[in-house]
Amino acid sequence: MLQDFLVMLVIAFIAFELIEHVLAPIVWLLLKGNKKSDYGIGGMKGKTVEIQCWDNKSGIVLFHAERWQAVSDKPMQPGEKAIVEEISGLTLKIKPYMDTPEN
Numbered sequence: 001m002l003q004d005f006l007v008m009l010v011i012a013f014i015a016f017e018l019i020e021h022v023l024a025p026i027v028w029l030l031l032k033g034n035k036k037s038d039y040g041i042g043g044m045k046g047k048t049v050e051i052q053c054w055d056n057k058s059g060i061v062l063f064h065a066e067r068w069q070a071v072s073d074k075p076m077q078p079g080e081k082a083i084v085e086e087i088s089g090l091t092l093k094i095k096p097y098m099d100t101p102e103n
Contacts, residue, residue: 044084049094051080061092070094 049061054076061070081097
């Protein structure tokens with residue numbers, strides 16, 4: 001009887017580990033798919049930033065409570081909104097919010 005209990009315990013442990021380390025990650029990958037990340041640099045493109053300070057064609061913008069260096073071909077004013085077009089290192093290339101097609 002004790003031997004049967006130990007065998008069932010080992011089988012249950014192996015089944016749990018199989019589900020946890022093999023099946024769960026496979027299901028997670030299938031559900032998640034190849035969705036674009038909303039976090040980090042990959043998720044910044046197309047998002048809105050707020051101009052904090054601006055001088056000619058460069059300045060500082062605020063993105064999710066973080067300050068970033070930014071450049072733009074067009075002049076900006078502090079307090080305006082802008083859209084992230086590209087990321088180069090730690091510098092964002094932005095365009096005015098009103099230049100977006102949906103506006």
